[in-house]
Amino acid sequence: MSDDSTAWPLESRSGLPGTIAYLRDTYPAPTWRAHRNFGELAAFWLQVHASLRDQGNQLQQITQAFREGTLEANAFQQAFVPRFNQFLQHLEGHHQIEDSAYFPKFRALDPRMQHGFDLLESDHHLIHGAVLTSLDAARQLVTALPRGGSAVEAAREGYSDATERLIQLLARHLADEEDLVIPALLQHGERSVG
Template sequence: MSRHRDPFGPELALGTRTGLPDALRVLVESYPREGWQGHENFGELVRFWMDRHLMFRKITQALHDDALAVQAGDLDPRSHGNRLVRYGGMLVNELHNHHQIEDHHYFPQLIGLVPEIDRAFDLLETDHEAIDPMLHTLAGEMNAVLREGGSVGQLDEALLRFETLLDRHLTDEEEVVVPVILKSGFVG
């Protein structure tokens, strides 16, 4: 749980913000994304963590592509169901576990390493709290399709809304966490 329920107000809620506020972009200005991989502190932890984020993006895109294929008649419902169980379950379970590990293990260790942006971790934890019910809604849409009573089009709309918010969160999280690790040399 976040230390502060809504540390920034509704203008920076996950569904409304377009990026990190300037006060929390201090490190990403000093450590721009294009230089991350070449930095001496870009180690296995950062690489693994970024790969997890890439996996979440790829799964949501695959689920969207599958929904479009079903609607176009290019993917049969049985194959779609099998893929939906596999990838939909992976997305929901792995993303939930990923956020739990961040909130309870990594974020507490990163807080204080660069005190001027510690508030960013409150924002990220608040995002996690907002994403959790979205995951439940998405799981409900997937289950409705699997029970053959749900609309693939409705599932795809939910996926697109979720994908947009998830990408905003992942991008902002990367722009907080990676620069903290690069500056501090944190290795977990």
């Protein structure tokens, strides 16, 4: 695995350079769905990413409502815990399938893709660390809820900060991944990795 993660760290990048996302200009995002090679896999990939974004937004909305006092502790816990668990399971499952099944196939299509998919895999490790931090902060928050008061406030802020970082990392990663995956599917066809 090459170490483009140090040259293009997820925390500070605003997109992938054209040398890595070299098909992006040939297949710009607004044209993806109209392309003859846009099929079920590309549509599914984008749907999974949209679902992850939506789940992250729901968690942020629930936490914001709790932070602002429009959602009380018991209602927060009932809304938060199942959504948080579902989000983490979805995210981890998606990344495992990519790392074990899809990314190796993309790498094999064209040697120029190697660096991009190494970078995405490196992102997965960083995101996994952010997941663990967010999970730990979520547990602390749920544990603090029965105590109330300043314990809840501190835990709520810790969780909010950890999850905000996770959502930001994930948003950048998903956009960059789409810039690699969808153009590659359009260029090589879905059978090449299906």
